[in-house]
Amino acid sequence: MTKGALALLIHGGTENWSPARWKARFDAVCADRRVALMPDASLDPAEVRYAAVWKPVPGELGGFPNLRVIFNLGAGVDALMADKSLPDVPLVRVAVPDLTSRMTEYVVLHVLMHHRQELYLRQSQAAKVWAPKHQWPAAALTVGIMGLGTLGADAAGALRRIGFRVAGWSRSPRTIDGVACFHGAEGMDAFLRQTDILVCLLPATPDTRGILDRDVFSKLHRGSPLGAPVLINAGRGALQNEADILACLGDGTLGAVSLDVFVQEPLPPDSPFWTHPKVVLTPHNAADTDPDEISKYVAAQIARFEAGGELENVVDRGRGY
Amino acid sequence: MTKGALALLIHGGTENWSPARWKARFDAVCADRRVALMPDASLDPAEVRYAAVWKPVPGELGGFPNLRVIFNLGAGVDALMADKSLPDVPLVRVAVPDLTSRMTEYVVLHVLMHHRQELYLRQSQAAKVWAPKHQWPAAALTVGIMGLGTLGADAAGALRRIGFRVAGWSRSPRTIDGVACFHGAEGMDAFLRQTDILVCLLPATPDTRGILDRDVFSKLHRGSPLGAPVLINAGRGALQNEADILACLGDGTLGAVSLDVFVQEPLPPDSPFWTHPKVVLTPHNAADTDPDEISKYVAAQIARFEAGGELENVVDRGRGY
Numbered sequence: 001m002t003k004g005a006l007a008l009l010i011h012g013g014t015e016n017w018s019p020a021r022w023k024a025r026f027d028a029v030c031a032d033r034r035v036a037l038m039p040d041a042s043l044d045p046a047e048v049r050y051a052a053v054w055k056p057v058p059g060e061l062g063g064f065p066n067l068r069v070i071f072n073l074g075a076g077v078d079a080l081m082a083d084k085s086l087p088d089v090p091l092v093r094v095a096v097p098d099l100t101s102r103m104t105e106y107v108v109l110h111v112l113m114h115h116r117q118e119l120y121l122r123q124s125q126a127a128k129v130w131a132p133k134h135q136w137p138a139a140a141l142t143v144g145i146m147g148l149g150t151l152g153a154d155a156a157g158a159l160r161r162i163g164f165r166v167a168g169w170s171r172s173p174r175t176i177d178g179v180a181c182f183h184g185a186e187g188m189d190a191f192l193r194q195t196d197i198l199v200c201l202l203p204a205t206p207d208t209r210g211i212l213d214r215d216v217f218s219k220l221h222r223g224s225p226l227g228a229p230v231l232i233n234a235g236r237g238a239l240q241n242e243a244d245i246l247a248c249l250g251d252g253t254l255g256a257v258s259l260d261v262f263v264q265e266p267l268p269p270d271s272p273f274w275t276h277p278k279v280v281l282t283p284h285n286a287a288d289t290d291p292d293e294i295s296k297y298v299a300a301q302i303a304r305f306e307a308g309g310e311l312e313n314v315v316d317r318g319r320g321y
Numbered sequence: 322m323t324k325g326a327l328a329l330l331i332h333g334g335t336e337n338w339s340p341a342r343w344k345a346r347f348d349a350v351c352a353d354r355r356v357a358l359m360p361d362a363s364l365d366p367a368e369v370r371y372a373a374v375w376k377p378v379p380g381e382l383g384g385f386p387n388l389r390v391i392f393n394l395g396a397g398v399d400a401l402m403a404d405k406s407l408p409d410v411p412l413v414r415v416a417v418p419d420l421t422s423r424m425t426e427y428v429v430l431h432v433l434m435h436h437r438q439e440l441y442l443r444q445s446q447a448a449k450v451w452a453p454k455h456q457w458p459a460a461a462l463t464v465g466i467m468g469l470g471t472l473g474a475d476a477a478g479a480l481r482r483i484g485f486r487v488a489g490w491s492r493s494p495r496t497i498d499g500v501a502c503f504h505g506a507e508g509m510d511a512f513l514r515q516t517d518i519l520v521c522l523l524p525a526t527p528d529t530r531g532i533l534d535r536d537v538f539s540k541l542h543r544g545s546p547l548g549a550p551v552l553i554n555a556g557r558g559a560l561q562n563e564a565d566i567l568a569c570l571g572d573g574t575l576g577a578v579s580l581d582v583f584v585q586e587p588l589p590p591d592s593p594f595w596t597h598p599k600v601v602l603t604p605h606n607a608a609d610t611d612p613d614e615i616s617k618y619v620a621a622q623i624a625r626f627e628a629g630g631e632l633e634n635v636v637d638r639g640r641g642y
Contacts, residue, residue, distance in 0.1 A: 125600075
């Protein structure tokens with residue numbers, strides 16, 4: 001019996017994410033299944049049952065008539081969903097514990113950096129000034145998390161362990177122990193009003209594009225020890241209105257931001273974010289998941305699927321994530 | 322019945338730690354007890370049963386013949402212990418949950434900063450370079466904590482929640498769930514060999530002065546994803562050999578350091594630490610405890626003591642902490 005082939009459609013990776021390294025990893029975990037790194041002229045497209053993709057060219061997935069499942073090698077599927085020619089088969093996104101814990105590392109780090117006045121302290125060090133300012137405890141701040149899926153729930157737990165108050169907002173109702181949960185359009189204002197540090201982990205969908213704008217920033221809690229509220233976006237660049245972020249930093253509506261994602265990536269050299277004194281910028285590496293974990297996850301899902309089991313983390317095309 | 326007076330011997334405080342503000346706080350929590358901010362010519366020294374001190378002048382505490390208890394308004398008592406004229410009454414150090422959780426904030430922040438390559442990322446931002454480097458997960462590093470009292474144990478728990486492996490070293494044997502515990506001189510080398518990020522929370526005593534030296538740094542784990550091991554000292558400046566730290570940063574024995582404490586504080590303007598690219602420096606504010614919490618803690622201890630109860634956190638003068 002011949003197992004259906006796995007086609008790899010991988011573009012734009014660097015270092016650990018290079019196509020050749022993905023090929024080697026999938027060869028190692030797919031046993032006797034054929035793994036073809038596309039383009040591969042020796043492959044009959046009809047043999048392909050599975051595709052693992054990273055930034056595929058729009059339309060590229062349409063070339064496999066017997067495709068059963070598409071695996072996206074990252075958590076965000078917004079770029080794939082924008083491809084109107086995407087075949088109508090289950091689309092699975094990566095949700096490995098490794099990705100979750102890395103995102104929690106990022107969130108805890110950036111919340112603590114703002115809470116503990118790191119921007120001020122680095123400026124003081126550079127100026128050779130020994131001038132401790134009043135420092136409030138974590139319990140004096142509420143971190144508000146937009147997006148309460150696996151990532152948001154884990155980050156909430158870690159932040160609570162350190163002493164922060166945590167609120168959360170999601171599209172549909174959620175309940176997380178110790179977290180003040182809000183949902184839907186009707187819950188947004190109450191959520192924002194109590195939030196000192198806004199952490200965005202939402203997926204990019206037609207509903208969430210540009211959601212991080214002046215209207216949202218202006219509703220955040222004012223009068224906290226931070227002075228002005230802080231935004232941390234580790235979701236997607238498409239969620240943020242970058243002109244509004246800059247304007248709100250300028251007029252004090254926002255005190256500082258940490259951005260891991262941008263409308264255009266890599267961030268263009270002329271972006272004012274690079275040198276803004278209130279911007280902490282990272283090159284979309286908040287959750288730089290271990291490719292070994294991802295390839296094992298995909299292989300395990302294929303094995304379960306072929307044994308008649310259910311796929312995990314299938315994207316709801318109506319919701320867009 | 323007249324309650325014994327509480328004398329406040331407070332020097333060198335700033336802002337929230339000013340003598341007048343301590344007086345107001347203790348007046349608020351000491352009910353009908355006399356609280357005297359020294360010097361106070363109207364006070365009969367024989368009335369004083371309790372003293373709350375912050376950097377008292379050596380010998381100053383010898384002026385109260387009926388003194389029963391000394392409360393130090395911080396956690397570190399090394400300066401007090403160096404005063405050979407210190408009266409032989411119980412010396413209590415502050416150990417409020419607020420101080421513990423603030424120290425944990427500092428430790429988690431600085432461990433995450435080094436783990437997540439913040440020094441590199443800030444340099445990249447300043448140079449307008451979008452160049453994510455390989456990032457390993459927290460589980461790839463062992464954080465080794467020297468000092469496993471209340472502070473060390475709490476920091477260990479928070480670090481484990483984020484995914485780090487945690488080892489610990491203390492003078493006498495300790496057992497902490499999920500932490501590889503070592504103790505005594507005989508346990509030191511094995512502890513250091515597995516430690517990628519060394520966090521020092523030890524008290525300064527004759528046994529620990531200068532303990533953070535080249536000998537210790539050269540035994541830390543080499544070959545971790547960090548490249549070279551990292552030191553974080555939030556204990557006391559007297560613990561560190563500053564010439565060794567600079568030399569070890571220079572020759573790669575250490576990859577980077579976070580220092581909250583220094584041999585001389587404030588750090589002199591000509592110290593090379595200020596501008597060293599591998600040094601993250603904070604002005605001894607790792608655990609800038611809430612004075613309201615401290616004054617309440619002292620008042621509660623006095624009340625319990627007068628009711629015949631035991632004092633908490635009495636310093637063992639033999640050990641020095």
